[in-house]
Amino acid sequence: MGLHRLTSITLGVPDVAASTAFFHDFGLTGDGLLSTRDGGEQLELVASATRSLERLGVGTDDPDDFDRIAARVGHSGLGAVVESSDGRLVLSEPVTGLLVEVTMAEPYAVLPTPHTFNRPGVNERFDVPAESVLAADGVAPSNLTHVVYGTPDQPTTLQFFTDVLGFEISDQVPGIIAFTRCGEVHHNLAIQAAPVAFPHHIAFEVDDIDDVVRGGQSMVDADPERNMWGVGRHAIGSNWFWYLRDPSGTFVEYTADIDRISAQDLYRPKDWQGHEFLYSFGPPVPAEFLEPSDLADLIAAS
Numbered sequence: 001m002g003l004h005r006l007t008s009i010t011l012g013v014p015d016v017a018a019s020t021a022f023f024h025d026f027g028l029t030g031d032g033l034l035s036t037r038d039g040g041e042q043l044e045l046v047a048s049a050t051r052s053l054e055r056l057g058v059g060t061d062d063p064d065d066f067d068r069i070a071a072r073v074g075h076s077g078l079g080a081v082v083e084s085s086d087g088r089l090v091l092s093e094p095v096t097g098l099l100v101e102v103t104m105a106e107p108y109a110v111l112p113t114p115h116t117f118n119r120p121g122v123n124e125r126f127d128v129p130a131e132s133v134l135a136a137d138g139v140a141p142s143n144l145t146h147v148v149y150g151t152p153d154q155p156t157t158l159q160f161f162t163d164v165l166g167f168e169i170s171d172q173v174p175g176i177i178a179f180t181r182c183g184e185v186h187h188n189l190a191i192q193a194a195p196v197a198f199p200h201h202i203a204f205e206v207d208d209i210d211d212v213v214r215g216g217q218s219m220v221d222a223d224p225e226r227n228m229w230g231v232g233r234h235a236i237g238s239n240w241f242w243y244l245r246d247p248s249g250t251f252v253e254y255t256a257d258i259d260r261i262s263a264q265d266l267y268r269p270k271d272w273q274g275h276e277f278l279y280s281f282g283p284p285v286p287a288e289f290l291e292p293s294d295l296a297d298l299i300a301a302s
């Protein structure tokens, strides 16, 4: 199998305490290293003058990947090996210096939750209300499922992740954004053209649409300023979404029911045009989602 999922990321934020409080409300647990329900410690927050993506962790189940990837760094001339030790390889991405850490990782051990859906012709639940109606606890995100990363040289950053790391392209709008994956989930990393390197958003997978709505509404009820965009369903990847805004300005997504791809040659990407790829249905896309309001500050600080 080789690479199969994201492991963890490090986000730089100006106010670690404020962002930590945001992610606690979001459903993550712990301090400094925040945990998801099924992925363990997946989000590290560190102090930074401006918001940034400092490190992206990728998990493999094949120990030969370390030598293979290190060799491809040399052959491609893209990026550099920063650290190589037993079971751990750290590379620097050639455009932005993003650290990419490859480690051995187990697949997520997920116990399916008993969510039932009645629909015409399929009755899964009799005599009791829906599980989400009875749920007493807040939403517990299962795992860190994708990151969307802006880079000032999108083709080169994309080439690094495909040619060196071995990510595959699921869908793309050439030169604008490429949705790539390192496992079955439609996208783990989307690489978008931007005037400066920055984390556009990070996404956590929840059990179903009920949890997307329950989580999003709870976050917005606590602070309406957190609302960014949702609830809706993306076109590329099919995933449900509700985007919030963390105090640093990075968008944070509850997502569910994203496409899975079993093999590249069995998958037929549609030919997406313009902004059609953004969503199938939902509220109109906010201008700030396309161009975050702090972009000028991020450029000035770069």
Ligand SMILES: [Fe+2]
Pocket (backbone or CB within 6 Å): 146, 148, 201, 203, 253
């Ligand atoms: Fe997303």
